[in-house]
Amino acid sequence: MAAAPDVRCSSCGRALAGRGATHFPCPSCGETTIGRCAQCRDQSVLYHCPKCAFEGP
Numbered sequence: 001m002a003a004a005p006d007v008r009c010s011s012c013g014r015a016l017a018g019r020g021a022t023h024f025p026c027p028s029c030g031e032t033t034i035g036r037c038a039q040c041r042d043q044s045v046l047y048h049c050p051k052c053a054f055e056g057p
Helices: 038-042
Strands: 022-025 033-036
Touching (some): 033 038
16 A cells, blocks of 8 residues: 555654555544554554544554
8 A cells, every 4th residue: 555645654753665564544533544664563563543542553
């Protein structure tokens, strides 16, 4: 899934690029895009939705 150029990892702030990076709507509110870089996904680093405060690995 190719990310829009302004989408960044919700955990570390890196621009999403390369294999293993992804983005998806917040599982709780669906109104915010959550970005995940490959490293944060691999290490199960927590992310937070800025809109509804949902927290996920």
